[in-house]
Amino acid sequence: MTKFFVNGKPVQVDVDPSTPLLWVLREALALTGTKFGCGMALCGACTVHLDGRAIRSCVAPVSRAEGKHVTTIEGLSANLTHPLQRAWIELDVPQCGYCQSGQIMSAAILLAENKSPSDEDIDEAMGGNICRCGTYPRIRSAIHRAAELAREQRTK
Amino acid sequence: MSATTMLGRREFIRTSAAVGGGLIVGMHLPALGAGKLPKDAVPQPVAITAYVRIAPDESVTIVANHSEMGQGVYTSLPMLINEELEANWTNIHVLPAPVDPVYNHPVFGMQMTGGSTSTAAEWDHYRKMGAIARAMLVQAAAQEWSVDPASCHVENGVVIHAASSRRVSYGSLADAAAKIPAPADVPLKPPKDFGIIGKPTHRLDTPSKVNGAAQFGLDVNLPGMLVAVVARSPYFGGKVANVDSAEALKIHGVKAIEQIPTGIAVIADGFWPAKRARDLLAVEWDRGPNGNLSTEEMLREFSETSKKPGDIAMKTGEPAAALASATKTITAEYDVPYLAHAMMEPLNCVVDLRADSCEIWTGTQFQTVDRMRAAQVAGLPPEKVQVHTTYLGGGFGRRANPASDFVVEAVNVAKMAKAPVKVIWTREDDLRGGWYRPMWHDRFVAGVDASGNPVAWTHTIVGQSIMQGTLFESFIKNGIDSTSVEGAADILYNFPNLQVDLHTAKIGVPVQWWRSVGHSHTGFSVEAFFDEVAHAGGKDPYELRRTLLAKQPRMLAVLELAAQEANWGSKLPLGVGRGIATHFSFESYVAQVVEASVEKGAVRVHRVVCAVDCGRAINPDTVKAQMEGGIIFGLTAALKTEITFKDGRVQQGNFNDYPMLRIFESPKIEVYIVPSTKNPTGVGEPGVPPVAPALANAIFDATGKRIRRLPIRRSDLA
Numbered sequence: 001m002t003k004f005f006v007n008g009k010p011v012q013v014d015v016d017p018s019t020p021l022l023w024v025l026r027e028a029l030a031l032t033g034t035k036f037g038c039g040m041a042l043c044g045a046c047t048v049h050l051d052g053r054a055i056r057s058c059v060a061p062v063s064r065a066e067g068k069h070v071t072t073i074e075g076l077s078a079n080l081t082h083p084l085q086r087a088w089i090e091l092d093v094p095q096c097g098y099c100q101s102g103q104i105m106s107a108a109i110l111l112a113e114n115k116s117p118s119d120e121d122i123d124e125a126m127g128g129n130i131c132r133c134g135t136y137p138r139i140r141s142a143i144h145r146a147a148e149l150a151r152e153q154r155t156k
Numbered sequence: 157m158s159a160t161t162m163l164g165r166r167e168f169i170r171t172s173a174a175v176g177g178g179l180i181v182g183m184h185l186p187a188l189g190a191g192k193l194p195k196d197a198v199p200q201p202v203a204i205t206a207y208v209r210i211a212p213d214e215s216v217t218i219v220a221n222h223s224e225m226g227q228g229v230y231t232s233l234p235m236l237i238n239e240e241l242e243a244n245w246t247n248i249h250v251l252p253a254p255v256d257p258v259y260n261h262p263v264f265g266m267q268m269t270g271g272s273t274s275t276a277a278e279w280d281h282y283r284k285m286g287a288i289a290r291a292m293l294v295q296a297a298a299q300e301w302s303v304d305p306a307s308c309h310v311e312n313g314v315v316i317h318a319a320s321s322r323r324v325s326y327g328s329l330a331d332a333a334a335k336i337p338a339p340a341d342v343p344l345k346p347p348k349d350f351g352i353i354g355k356p357t358h359r360l361d362t363p364s365k366v367n368g369a370a371q372f373g374l375d376v377n378l379p380g381m382l383v384a385v386v387a388r389s390p391y392f393g394g395k396v397a398n399v400d401s402a403e404a405l406k407i408h409g410v411k412a413i414e415q416i417p418t419g420i421a422v423i424a425d426g427f428w429p430a431k432r433a434r435d436l437l438a439v440e441w442d443r444g445p446n447g448n449l450s451t452e453e454m455l456r457e458f459s460e461t462s463k464k465p466g467d468i469a470m471k472t473g474e475p476a477a478a479l480a481s482a483t484k485t486i487t488a489e490y491d492v493p494y495l496a497h498a499m500m501e502p503l504n505c506v507v508d509l510r511a512d513s514c515e516i517w518t519g520t521q522f523q524t525v526d527r528m529r530a531a532q533v534a535g536l537p538p539e540k541v542q543v544h545t546t547y548l549g550g551g552f553g554r555r556a557n558p559a560s561d562f563v564v565e566a567v568n569v570a571k572m573a574k575a576p577v578k579v580i581w582t583r584e585d586d587l588r589g590g591w592y593r594p595m596w597h598d599r600f601v602a603g604v605d606a607s608g609n610p611v612a613w614t615h616t617i618v619g620q621s622i623m624q625g626t627l628f629e630s631f632i633k634n635g636i637d638s639t640s641v642e643g644a645a646d647i648l649y650n651f652p653n654l655q656v657d658l659h660t661a662k663i664g665v666p667v668q669w670w671r672s673v674g675h676s677h678t679g680f681s682v683e684a685f686f687d688e689v690a691h692a693g694g695k696d697p698y699e700l701r702r703t704l705l706a707k708q709p710r711m712l713a714v715l716e717l718a719a720q721e722a723n724w725g726s727k728l729p730l731g732v733g734r735g736i737a738t739h740f741s742f743e744s745y746v747a748q749v750v751e752a753s754v755e756k757g758a759v760r761v762h763r764v765v766c767a768v769d770c771g772r773a774i775n776p777d778t779v780k781a782q783m784e785g786g787i788i789f790g791l792t793a794a795l796k797t798e799i800t801f802k803d804g805r806v807q808q809g810n811f812n813d814y815p816m817l818r819i820f821e822s823p824k825i826e827v828y829i830v831p832s833t834k835n836p837t838g839v840g841e842p843g844v845p846p847v848a849p850a851l852a853n854a855i856f857d858a859t860g861k862r863i864r865r866l867p868i869r870r871s872d873l874a
Contacts, residue, residue, distance in 0.1 A: 015426075016409075016428070016429070018428075019426075023426060023427050023428045027383070027426045027427065032377070033368015033369070034368070035374070036374060036427075036580075037501075037502070039582055039810075040810050040812070042810055042811035043500070043583075072368065073367060073368035074368045076367070080363055080366065084366075088366045089366060092358055092359050092362055092781065093362075093366075094361070094362055094366065095226030095227070095228070096499070096500065096501070096548060096549050097226070097364075097370050097547065097549070098372060098499075098550060099500045100366060104366060123819055123820035124820070126819045127820050129818075130811060130816045131500070131788075132499060132500045132550050132789070133226045133500075133550060133788075133789075134784055134786070134787065134789055135784075135785065136788060136817075136818075136822035137784055137824070137825050138784070139819060140819065140822075
């Protein structure tokens, strides 16, 4: 039995401890916002936060989450109010949308650590997330916009 | 509750679609899979027509007969309908259509999404659907008030009788409107009155794509559902010779391991046990007829073949004589590889097969064909098979499979599973599963006269036919699969003597349309070779294009716009080159200018300027997004990816050896849309073809090196 927290709620799952966290989230906990893309930590579609750090859940055995806090896209905000979600909507970033949970979760860590990221900072932080539809130019603009929205929120 | 609402799934409609395009009149209104609606759908709406449903809470559900795979149709189709319907835009929801002839593609006569046609083909149809529904709502209000319908008008979801200051909302009219016979002909608004068409409009699907709510095929979960992965032959056409599943069966959670036509299905209570068990299978494969496929050999054969005359796809003038008398001839051969679509969401399909029914959930571009094939495999009449279309995590053509490969296989697995089952393809399964963009070889011989003007252009194409051996084989005319020569045989440049011929290679690799289809290779080879011809004749490649496009005003306009915005002819920083290309595809005109350099042996793309004429842009922001995405898709093909074979096996498997362009490699992109009042044309694909040649031409400008094969290799730059 592995016990941990997902989006603030305690969960316990009875699966083989080698099972990647991704499949526990998707199949056991029905949190399908986190996506399967490659299974080898190459594309970033499965990105979630583990105790405030971005991890690729497709290669993280669930045992690694024992006692820790996992945040998924579903837990980013209750009502689309996270600055990244607001910016993504404002700039209509997604096309097919499949990679966007991972993109946003990677970007959320970047913004938590860097209030005004440069293009280079964005390139570095987001380099592990693939988008086949080619939304990169909008992702870059939306991260800048989200940083701006976050600054506005703080000064209010 | 009204009788109409209560009829629910079995209700009938008098005239579901009394407008042109071969639509069916008076047929039943298809059931929309009650209880399985997407999260953003609205309960208990009343069907006004097959395409418009209105609920008492004023929510309006637009039924979309094309799949949303990122190209924005779940926004552009509602925009078309609502231009005429004039409901409150914030109340609009979208529901994927079930499979039914009433939802057929107005041109192709089957339910499908492809060919960059969705918005263009529905341009009249969806507006008429909106106009018909509006007329029925107005009629219902007029009857209630006993006034002439012509004395009423609509505004933002309300019917108004101005003379008596009476107003009634669509939601409260829905029941009555549904009983009104659908009018056969309703005039459409003149373009000068357009409200939403042409206005950048936020996508309706964005909110659900930033909080994890959007449901893709892979996200479908049914009660009691099992998960399967399949061990498929690593050789196309190979068969299982022997299998030992003893170790695999020991994995906790494995329910069954069964042979199916495509291999060995491992069925378990989750993905991980299924995948672990598959890794433990010991399968011996009979290699079959394609066990010796070799890319190296194909390259050699294609090149040899290209030196012989093929089937003539286009001939004007006397190219042979013109070449013979040319001052200078230029010869070059180009190669592009097999390419996988590599949608971010790997293929998958959920099937619930019962004795007398089969329900399928998947992200598909090919509902009618999928249903037909699934019915054959399930041994059921097609009407007992329902396909629920989810969001597609990318399509790019792969999910419009002529053999319905991923659906048929899933039904075969379901026969073994005896429970609802989801078949998941791993990334490796997906990349090695075939149905690639064909490998192509292009050989050109062109001649220029003493002043450098092209007098002859001959182009021999070698590659597999996409249509051959499929249910679309009848599209092949006189040995020519038009998708093999599109973008070459219909070249817009005014060459006095032109010949394009084709050798259709017979190779056992399953091939398929891949974003921009034949244009994905002809765009590259034609436009890169054009640059060679221009330089051989001492001409500026932009000016020569202008000269030869003098009779093509729409292409000339995008060419000039792109050149102007890119400041063609201006000085660039040292080491940076500039290249230009145009391409006409899916009835749209695109020109692109690329600025690139070679740094430490690697290509760096700095900037891409794109001009597009796609007729009237329905949602200009979507047009921009599709050009941006098409450019990045095309750059991945130019710089990164190839599927190759050795000893019959695909040599790539995941994003480590089939890499995608990443954000740090993504250039600055500017898109300019030519204002137009012409009917809308394709948008999803036309952005792809020009970028690889514009890049190749930029590299030549920067380094003097000609790029004649893709992906671009370091050795071609040194």
